[in-house]
Amino acid sequence: MTTQTPTRPIRVRFRQSFATIAAVFLTAVGAFTIAGQAWIYAPVMLIPIAALWWALRTGVDVDADHLTIRRPFGHRTLRWDEIEGFISARGRVSVQLTEAAGAGVLRLPAVTPATLPRLIASVSPAKPTPDA
Template identity: 75%
Template sequence: MSTQTPARPVRVRFRQSFATVTAILLTAIGAFTIAGQDWVYTPVMAIPLLALWWVARTGVDIEAEQLTIRRAFGRRTLRWEEIEGFLSSRGRVSVQLTEAAGGEVLRLPAVTPSTLPRLIASVSLTKPQSDAA
């Protein structure tokens, strides 16, 4: 008698680097120092808070059925049939949509040319394989 646990859906997430979070924390220390001088400078604390919001929200999620581009305000989900390929230029990675999906080029936040091979490997790991043999 063998019991197998059902396979968990694979999700690969790309988020901002730890260096970005560290820079925001250093900015928060500076902003706290400035804001501590007088109550008039309190709005300066909004800068690191907004930056932290941006870091927490932006990224790319790859799942078996879709790729989701998460931005600070909103998200866009693309099915694999809508994606023609990935582009890398000037330190940025984008996704090229098919003509049927509008033919747009959308930037992928938190994905760099150095993480592009991991993204492509995760696409082949999560994307359902066709049964054609």
């Protein structure tokens, strides 16, 4: 008798790199230096706060059923049958939508041409291994 453990759906997340977040923190140090001069410069601190929000929030979540594009204020979830293909140009990756989904092109934040094979492999069905 064998017992089957329930399989958890595999979810792959693509987010901004650590270098982006480090650059935001360096910007915050510079903004703090400027804002510390006088109270009138305090709004300068909003720039690194907004950049940090963008860097932490944007990205792409991929699982077997959906692709979710996350933006700073909202997200869009696409089923795989709404996606016609991927476009890789000038260091950016976009998704081409079918006619039913609006026939547009949506950019995938945090997905690069180098990570596109990982995105595609995460939704490809596992190949069965031969018994022998």
